Amino acid sequence: MTITTTEATAPARPRTRPRRTGRPAGGQGLRTVGLYAVAVLVGLGVWQLVAMKYGPSLVASPKETLSAARELAADGTLGNSVIASSRRILIGWGLGVLVGAPVGLLIGQITIVRQLLEPYIEFFRFIPPVAFVTLAVVWLGIGETSKVVLIFYTAVFIVTLNTSAGVMAVNESKLRAAASLGASRRQVLQRVVLPSTVPYILTGARLAMGNSFLTIVSAEIVAAQVGLGSLIWTSRNYGRIDWVFVGIITLGILGLVYDRILRVIAMRVLHKYGAKV
């Protein structure tokens, strides 16, 4: 036995997927944080200049937005909006992933399922959720269900499509190896296809999260009492541009945070499946 390597114990699959640490070491990390800070400060500066040029009736300045946020936070509107929108997004998105991933696996694996479902997927994925807002309210009422269903709708197709693409991309020799090692069709699906597809499912889930944020505002246009989308829409009635700014910025921050959480969980739990985020 002459070959022994003592390669660093990097995360799995450094060969095909170069290592990417979430946390660069030492000075590099400080530099990154510094550049982020510079970018944010520059953005705030531009925003301030634009606000000074057009005045508070068109653009709320950073300071006005901050005080509006304080005001909305103090009477509970902001917190309740965040909670209500988050609930709708997480439930709708979660259901979308839970349904989309297995359906995508079946579509990718079983030809007849693909042939039966593909026409519908190819049809509906071009119809934006906002087109269904009216129908959702008429059919499902003005309660939570209509909003959750719209979010589910926007999430499920992209997860399905990504998952089935992942199944198609599974290396043929892995499938053959598993079969010749004695795995049944079901065991191949469970032990080889599913794990190989994890990175694709994860990409689908992240894209679906983005879509959910795009959809929440339209889902809350009609008859939502509370929520970030509803906050943005009702602010118009009061002529409160600064509240609109608060709603928009909160949406952005919330999306960033959720994506970050998703990435951290994926890195911790799924990195051995080659999840690169």
Add this chain to the structure above:
Amino acid sequence: MTEGIEKETAPGNGALTVATAPAPRTRTEQAAEKRGAALRVEGAGITFGDFRAVQNIDLDIPAGEFLCLLGPSGCGKSTLLSAMAGFIQVSEGSLTADGVPVSGPDPELGMVFQSSEALFDWMTVHQNVTFGPRMRGCSRAEQDRVADEFLGLVGLRHCADRYPGQLSGGMRQRVQIARVLANEPGVVLMDEPFGALDAQTRQVLQQETARIWRSSGCTVVFVTHDIDEAILLADRVAVMTAGPAASIKSLYTVDLPRPRDESDPAALRLRNKLREDIGEEVRKAMRDQGLDDQLDREAKGA
């Protein structure tokens, strides 16, 4: 050492010559007695639609033999091997293992792939090697025993908890070999398993393969385009004609003592014959593609 090369006109039984001192019997060797399945290919052909990949293949591979399939690239060696593994079906003729037709993938017919992409990257080496036993529902203790035995056999016991991506190319191919042997197959099919490795690693793994084969008693069909590799390992070498519609051109018995010595005159003679046979096929293939005139002109110009 008498005349070491004996060209056969028709497939026959090559005698298995193992020239080693008797070693202490291990569990592997005890298991070897029930191992080794005979492969018989009769008049087999494989077509994909209108494309005829191989035809008229007759091979009688007795249990425990090490057969090398040698041929120019693209001649259908791997296609034939895939059929032996049950991944594809022969379109005509028959293919049997111990008299039973090969109708699909079977743990009895293990396959070592050329690319280590065939390993399961999300599983540790231990989990890769015990995949077969796990699919059969073996107990955890049995799995550990199997992993210990076969990782020991390929010298990777210390890597049990690593992932394939953390291993070198040569180590990954060893894991593939251990994973196949852990199923205790009667036939091990190897598709240019060392083709992607550097020369030194390849040499070490060839020696390892010879050793492992001796101790396991499996029948091995080893696809390669490397003449030296074939001489080093094989009991018999089957040379294939250039594709498409490739068949077996010639069959040589390598009656040389093991471990093989490449500088043995008989080995050199065999190498020349094999080189001649393959060279003929390569030229034929180029003629078919209209490349030989061009090459001749270039040769004259140079």
